[in-house]
Amino acid sequence: MAETSLRERALRHLARREHSRAELVRKLAPHGSAEEIDDVLDRITELGLLSDHRFAEAWVRGKATRFGTARLRRELALRGVERDTIDAALEAEGVEDDVDRARAIWRGKFGTTPADAREWARQARFLQGRGFGTDVIRKILKENPDESA
Known part of the structure; x- marks a missing residue:
């Protein structure tokens, strides 16, 4: 029973x-x-x-447009998915270019280059919270001459 x-x-x-x-x-x-x-x-x-593999692919498919690779990996690992399965799911969905995804997310949220260091830091924190690395964030926000943050 x-x-x-x-x-x-x-x-x-x-x-x-x-x-x-x-x-x-x-x-x-x-x-x-x-x-x-x-x-x-x-x-x-x-x-x-x-199937953990099917779960990982569905998770990545649903979240890839909003999060960076680092966050996708972390979230899947927290849900008990093996590292090999995570790598396969990311590869299957073509989640390679964080810069393009970060740019699209940034454009949807802000759309304009930061005017000062405070705004730059705010936009950088937003992108970092979404799971993007500092190198990607700097590429997106590089138009601002103050990259000291």
Whole structure:
């Protein structure tokens, strides 16, 4: 009976959106033992209903237009996705050029070059929070002569 309940819970979660195996383990933990959860998730994986690779690709596809590569990697790692799977998902989605994505995000939020050092720092913090590196941020904001930040 517990297995059916766990399986139903897992399938309900997967019906809403893709989940990583680690996410499902965490969500099912209050409802069964670790062994029961592993058995259920192994069976669901065998049936092709649970896939960390598919989850990572869906996650990257949904978030790539808003975040940099560093943040995408960090978020996937926090969700229990293996490093190789993360690399494959980023490669499959063609997430290579942070500069173009950062420029598009920056243009949508600000659109004008920073007028002073304070504004430059504000725009840089925004892009950094989105997961872009300092080299990318400097390229985007380089029109401002004050790059001391």
